[in-house]
Amino acid sequence: MKLIIAVILSSLFGLNSFGQTPHNTYSHLLTLSKELRQLERTALPNGVPDYRIQTINKIYQKLLQYKNQHAKIDTSGWSLENRVDYVLLKAEMNALEFNCRILKPWQRDPAFYAIVWNEQSDTPDHEGPTSFSAIELWKYNFPLSPIDAAKLSVSLKIIPPLYQQAKLNLTGNARDLWSAGIGNIKEQVVILEELANKTNNTSAELTKSILAAKNASNQFILWLQKQLPSKYGSSGIGKEQYNWHLKNVLLVPLTWEDEVMLLKRELTRAYASLQLERERNKNLPSLIPIGNKAEYLQKTDEAVTKMMQFIQQKKILPVKDYMEPALRKHLGDFVPEQNRNFFSIISHLAPAVLFSHSTHWFEVEGLIKDPNKSLLRKDALPYNMWMMRDEGLATSMEETLMHAGMWDENPRARELVWIMLAQRCARGLASLYAQANMINYEEARKFQVEWTPKGWTGDESLVGFEQHLYLRQPAYGTCYVTGKYLIENLLMNMGRLNQQNFTLYNFFEKFYAAGIIPVSLVAWQLTGNDEPIKKMLSK
Numbered sequence: 001m002k003l004i005i006a007v008i009l010s011s012l013f014g015l016n017s018f019g020q021t022p023h024n025t026y027s028h029l030l031t032l033s034k035e036l037r038q039l040e041r042t043a044l045p046n047g048v049p050d051y052r053i054q055t056i057n058k059i060y061q062k063l064l065q066y067k068n069q070h071a072k073i074d075t076s077g078w079s080l081e082n083r084v085d086y087v088l089l090k091a092e093m094n095a096l097e098f099n100c101r102i103l104k105p106w107q108r109d110p111a112f113y114a115i116v117w118n119e120q121s122d123t124p125d126h127e128g129p130t131s132f133s134a135i136e137l138w139k140y141n142f143p144l145s146p147i148d149a150a151k152l153s154v155s156l157k158i159i160p161p162l163y164q165q166a167k168l169n170l171t172g173n174a175r176d177l178w179s180a181g182i183g184n185i186k187e188q189v190v191i192l193e194e195l196a197n198k199t200n201n202t203s204a205e206l207t208k209s210i211l212a213a214k215n216a217s218n219q220f221i222l223w224l225q226k227q228l229p230s231k232y233g234s235s236g237i238g239k240e241q242y243n244w245h246l247k248n249v250l251l252v253p254l255t256w257e258d259e260v261m262l263l264k265r266e267l268t269r270a271y272a273s274l275q276l277e278r279e280r281n282k283n284l285p286s287l288i289p290i291g292n293k294a295e296y297l298q299k300t301d302e303a304v305t306k307m308m309q310f311i312q313q314k315k316i317l318p319v320k321d322y323m324e325p326a327l328r329k330h331l332g333d334f335v336p337e338q339n340r341n342f343f344s345i346i347s348h349l350a351p352a353v354l355f356s357h358s359t360h361w362f363e364v365e366g367l368i369k370d371p372n373k374s375l376l377r378k379d380a381l382p383y384n385m386w387m388m389r390d391e392g393l394a395t396s397m398e399e400t401l402m403h404a405g406m407w408d409e410n411p412r413a414r415e416l417v418w419i420m421l422a423q424r425c426a427r428g429l430a431s432l433y434a435q436a437n438m439i440n441y442e443e444a445r446k447f448q449v450e451w452t453p454k455g456w457t458g459d460e461s462l463v464g465f466e467q468h469l470y471l472r473q474p475a476y477g478t479c480y481v482t483g484k485y486l487i488e489n490l491l492m493n494m495g496r497l498n499q500q501n502f503t504l505y506n507f508f509e510k511f512y513a514a515g516i517i518p519v520s521l522v523a524w525q526l527t528g529n530d531e532p533i534k535k536m537l538s539k
Contacts, residue, residue, distance in 0.1 A: 024074045026082045033089050033376050036066055040096060040382075041132045047154075048161045049133045051106035051169050060100040067093050080528065084521050085376045087251075087533060091518065094248040095383035102241050105129035108172030109472055110181030110224055113162065114188045116213075118195075122330065122360040123390055124367060124380030124516055128473040133158055137191070142198055149203040156209040160216035167223055173233030176434075176441035180468040182224045189217045235471050236435040245474050250388055251518040252475075252482065253536050259478050260432055266481050267425035267451065274418035274453065280411065287412045289337065290348040296334035303352035304328055310406050317508035326365035327358060341462040342423055342452065350413040353420070356401045357394045363516060377515035384473055386516045391476075392483015393511075395424060399484075400504070419453050424480045426451035427463075431470035431477025441467060486519040487511075493527055 039059055042050045070090060075083050099105065105112040112129050118137045121127055126134065135155045140148055172178070192214040199206055237245075239256045246252045246259075254262070290296045308324050311317060331351070335344045347354040371378040380386060398417050407413040429451070430444040439447065444467045449457050457463065470477030490511075495502045514522040524530050 023069065023072065026078060026085075029070075029073060029082075029086060029089060030375050032066060032070060033092070036063075036089070036093060036096070037382065039063065039066075040099075043133075044161075046158075046161060048158045048165065049131055050165075052165065053107075053169070056100055056104075056106070060097070063093060063096055063100065067097075080525060081374065083530075084517075084525050085374055087524075087537070088376055088381075088517055088521055090537075091249055091251055091385065092382065095385055098245055098249055099129070099383060102237055102245075103129065103474070104172065105472070106166075106169050108170075108174045108235075109177050110166075110170060111177070111184035111468070111472060112181075113166045113220070114181075114184040115159070115162070116156075116188050116191050116195075118191050120364075122358065122364065124364060124386050125382070125384070127384065127476065128469050129383075133162070137195065144199060144202050144206075146203070149199070149206045153203065153206040153209040156206075156213045159213040163216045163220040166220065170224075170227075173231055174235035175228075175231040175233060176235040176471060178224065178228055178231045180441060180464070180471070182221060182228070183464075183468075185217055185221050185224065189214055189221070192217065234437040235441065236437040237474055239436050242435050242474050247536055249383070249385060250475060250479075251520040251533070251536060252388060252486070253520065253532055254482065256432060256436060259482055260429065262485055263425045263428045263432070263478060263481055266485075267422060267429065270418045270422035270425060271453075274415055274422065277411070277415045277418060281415065284412055287349040287416075289345075290334065290351075293334040296348070300331040300347075300351045300355075303350075303355055304331065307352045307355055307401070307406070310401070310404075314404050315503070315505040316400065316404060317505060317512070320362070320366070320370060322365045322369040323362045326361040327355065330358065330361055331355075339459060341459040342457055343462070345456060345458050346416055346420065350407075350410065350416055352406070353398065353413055353416045356398045356406070357420070359397050360390065360394045363390065363393075363512075366512075367516075372513075372515040374515065377517055381517065384476065385518065387473075387476055387479040388483035388486060389516050389519050389522065390483075391479045392481075392485075392487050392519065395421075395480040396484040396487045404504075419456055421481075423448075423452045423456065427466050427470070428478040428481050430467060434467065434471055435474050441471060444471075483519060486523075490519065490523045490526065493523070497527060 039062060042055055042059065044050050067090075070086075070093060073086065075086050078086070103109075109129060112131060115131050115133050116135045116137065117126070120136075120138045133155075135152070137152075140152065144152065192210055196207065196210045196214070199210070236242075243255050246254060246256075290299055304324065304327055308319065308327075312319050332344070332347055335348065337348075340348060343354060367378075367380060398420060401407075402414055402417045407417075427448045430439070430447040433439045433447065434441065434444040445460070445463050448463050448467060449460065466477070475482075491507060494507055498506075510526050511522060514525050520533060520536070524533055
């Protein structure tokens with residue numbers, strides 16, 4: 001009888017068996033997350049993404065309703081992992097708010113409308129603001145099957161009407177974003193030309209769609225160029241908005257000023273360590289660059305084998321079956337010396353130094369082969385929310401493997417680790433000054449070249465790509481170094497907590513298992529200490 005009464009009362013008051021209303025349950029959080037991730041994916045009846053101002057305003061108003069629902073959820077009694085997910089969803093809502101209120105890529109950033117991609121990113125998702133209508137050519141197998149040809153043709157048909165809409169949406173005044181963004185659309189034209197050659201005689205309908213997309217792209221370029229003289233505004237978002245993004249979206253307990261200090265310190269450490277390494281190695285022969293394609297294939301194959309064996313033998317981290325094959329798919333190609341950029345200079349001297357950063361591919365493949373059990377974490381987080389965790393881990397892995405002894409038999413390779421850190425500090429500082437509107441895009445490029453160790457920049461087109469990306473996506477330029485610092489801070493705290501029982505293997509096992517989420521949330525889950533999160537979100 002008591003049980004019957006309890007059930008009746010529970011139904012009357014809308015409580016579940018745990019004393020929570022349906023809107024206080026973890027399942028409601030999951031529903032809210034699913035609805036949120038569909039919110040920006042608004043399309044017109046013809047399938048064209050809808051970034052019109054009236055639509056963005058509706059999205060923002062709906063977002064405010066979601067944020068209100070989220071704030072009313074009581075997480076009392078939830079598991080630690082579920083409470084972490086609660087804060088993660090809050091940050092994701094803040095990310096969409098940031099895009100709607102401040103970044104506005106559909107309004108300020110012509111590169112946002114470059115939607116044809118022929119290469120996979122080595123990160124969980126595309127770097128920088130990207131339309132949900134992105135056409136991923138690298139996912140297709142060529143020659144195309146009739147089904148794939150039809151699918152690709154339909155996807156390409158959205159480009160002409162999208163660019164007509166873009167001419168109405170792009171009302172921003174950010175000159176550097178506008179000028180550099182024209183280059184992205186030009187690159188898309190080249191990709192479409194290559195696609196036309198690759199699919200010649202595949203399908204008349206596909207050929208027609210490619211031609212229409214190419215013509216629309218060229219017309220869009222002409223329109224952008226015509227508008228450029230009227231664009232005179234700055235492209236950075238300013239320190240105040242940058243700090244809001246750091247704290248509320250990326251959950252980084254630092255400010256713009258803190259990052260400047262951190263990157264200056266790391267730049268000093270990188271240069272000083274480089275000089276000390278050179279002093280130590282002064283009687284050793286210099287590294288000899290790889291000279292031809294056959295040698296490149298041999299050296300990169302040996303480098304992967306050696307690195308994976310080292311990681312396993314030293315028990316650095318849990319090695320999964322999919323990791324080495326994933327890395328081997330992305331070893332790069334031989335590049336003639338005169339055409340090498342910064343990273344290809346490194347890879348042609350000691351490939352495994354760069355491959356220690358390319359452990360990126362472990363996680364990219366892991367999203368498919370070993371997804372996180374949390375529905376909020378199993379896919380790549382939107383809005384590049386993964387940047388500090390993903391890029392920071394890859395950057396920290398360079399020093400981790402070096403300190404573990406990977407280059408003991410080739411000490412000259414240690415110099416490359418410090419050179420890479422110096423370069424990342426140089427480009428990160430440039431991006432900070434550009435976001436604060438203290439320097440423009442061209443000055444940021446010059447700053448990066450000036451503070452990269454002399455003779456190592458190589459082909460400067462990479463510099464342009466990097467500074468453009470960092471202008472488009474605030475904090476991406478610093479995430480390599482800031483993310484590394486946050487991970488090192490967690491490494492310190494975990495070591496202090498576990499004292500004699502601490503091992504790198506156990507640390508990385510738990511770190512990877514937490515998923516590709518902001519490092520501060522990983523730290524909360526691993527240590528159980530939520531004070532840093534509370535302090536950050538209470539300000």
